[in-house]
Amino acid sequence: MLVLKGQSLFAGIVIGPMTIYEPAATITSSYITNTENEVNRFQAARNSALEHLKTLYKTALISVGEQDAGIFETHQLMLEDLDFIETIESLILEENLSAEAAVNIASAKFSRLFKEMDDAYMQARAEDIADISAKIISFLTGFETSLNAFPFPVILAAKELLPSEIIQLDKSKILGFITSAGSLNSHTAILARALGLPAIIAVDNFPSKTASNVTVILDGLEGHVYIEPDERTVNIMTQKKEEIESQQKTLDFLKGKKNITKSGKEIKLLANISSLKELQTALDNDAEGIGLLRSEFLYLNKNSFPTEEEQYLLYKTIIETMAGKPVIIRTLDIGSDKKASYFHLPLEENPALGYRAIRICLREPHIFKVQLRAILRAAVFGNAAIMFPMVNSVEEILAVKAIVQEVKNDLKKENLQFSEAIKLGTMIETPAAAIISDDLAREVDFFSIGTNDLTQYTLAIDRQNENLSSFFDPHHKAVLKLIELTVKNAHKAKITVGICGELGADKKLTNLFINLGVDELSVSPSYILPLRKTIRNLE
């Protein structure tokens, strides 16, 4: 038995037969006399490679989403890079090299350029050069290695697997893979994780010669690879594998079950999301609704404001997909610490205490109204509500409601359909809001407690500052007392109250929250089923 160590990209155990994968055959150099023809050969192959990349990009968009699919756009730009092209063409024209040889040399040159950089991320880009070069060569030679041609599911072992190869792997034929090259920064790693492909990369002492179809165990939890494991190891690993699978089954079993304690107390579990991809995860995890749609994702990483139509279509999609389950949209919570330069927010010493969220919306109602119009119009397609971040006073709520009324009047005049009776709620995330929650409760239809900021502002501690972690108590009595006060005031005014901050997922507090009478917890989708398990085990 051989035990190898590498870096794991997954948290599970895979057992199966291993196959060594070797890419295209080696290139033999030859002296080319008709160099012009050879350049044309190269250009034709390059164009085929570009076409292929466009297809790969489309496939990747569906399987891993826009962010990760961008890898293939970068590859396209590399294939169009004049330095790359000119290097290859001059090698052909001036040194009479075959197109294959020229591409190989150019590939080595640019790979070395990246490998010699200081930055680990840049070093990993050498892999992208290798990928596009391999692609051009496969079109030149017409030789294509079959990645998925196996009679039964296998674990692939290769020196290196390139992004184009990863995206084409058929998960029904490939149980997982190991490589001796690779880094966590590589596009291969990013894609493998995004696809949920079990893999261990950067494996040391990779065997150069192994018989085909030997049994291999991938321990993704420890990053170990067992080649031809002995009986004892097989037993231990099989048991671990079964434990992991049964845990997953328990979670799956909880789908469709009620969030009810043994004595019959109930609480709703909803999801916090910031993208369409997370919407799917929320549904897969049995969320009873979206307790917090962080609308900022529409505004960040952009060059300009999202239009009303863009926003309307997005909200509509989410609201329709949730098919009647509540969708609570929080209006934009942007500050000078976020990337949205087109807002032209002044630089601040203390962005957490600064010009942000509802303050921007009240000061610049033209921005606010675009979002409100989009939400009000999309709300007719399901069950949507609006909530406002960083609210501190009754005056602010009244000002917000006045703007909402203006928007409703405008939409009426324009004969556009919108939700007249849409519920309006507020985040309780400052100590001020919690302390006057009795007054605020009379002005809104619901509360949602943002425990992250509430804790930060109450304890006067920056949660991200590791230097302060010994002073930071997330269960501080002061925070819990403010939550208790908020819940009591909400119910006195007969409105519902939920928690959408991190404390909602804190299992140590679930019993307290249920006993306080919190109506719903909105958490990251992957916490929903584990929370349900906790709730069902409570008295």
Add this chain to the structure above:
Amino acid sequence: MKQFTYTIADANGIHARPAAILVKEAKKFNCSVKISANDKLGDLKRILSVMSLGATKGTLISITLEGDDEELAFCALKTCLENNL
């Protein structure tokens, strides 16, 4: 000819994604777009050239534009840098 400088604010420097965005933007214009950083000169229309500059957070880069649409390119690229880096 137009020229401007910019200090990279993004913690990751000019990584593949922002480099791709910058290059795509620069290629829209006819004028030549050169970039210099860390005493190296690159071409903003050539992605390998941009990525190999090794521009990290805090690096001061200089963009030089030369051509008939240099004004348009200036505005577009400045905005592009502010929004992505």
